[in-house]
Amino acid sequence: VGDVMKVAKDLPTCSPDNTLMQELVNLSSMGCGCLLVVDKDGKLEGVFTDGDLRRQLATGGAGVLDKKMSEIMVTDPRKVTPDMKAVDAMQ
DSSP: OTTTOOOGGGSOEEOTTSBHHHHHHHHHHTSSSEEEEEOTTOOEEEEEEHHHHHHHHHHHGGGGGGSBHHHHSBSSOOOOOTTSOHHHHTO
């Protein structure tokens, strides 16, 4: 999958302390459909996708916009490495 992976500089990131409202533009700004939630050292703490946004709005309404990313991010995202085959990465 390495030949189709985006590099770090092309991925939108945010702080776990920011609210969803603060990150809405960032979520769609790079065409990824996701945000990587990272700590101050750049370590991945979680992810938040446009699908997560739809689910959060459906269950929590507009109030979800004031929640911190740390409250709504997925904390155990699936990880792939550049040397993995696409078929393995999709499982």
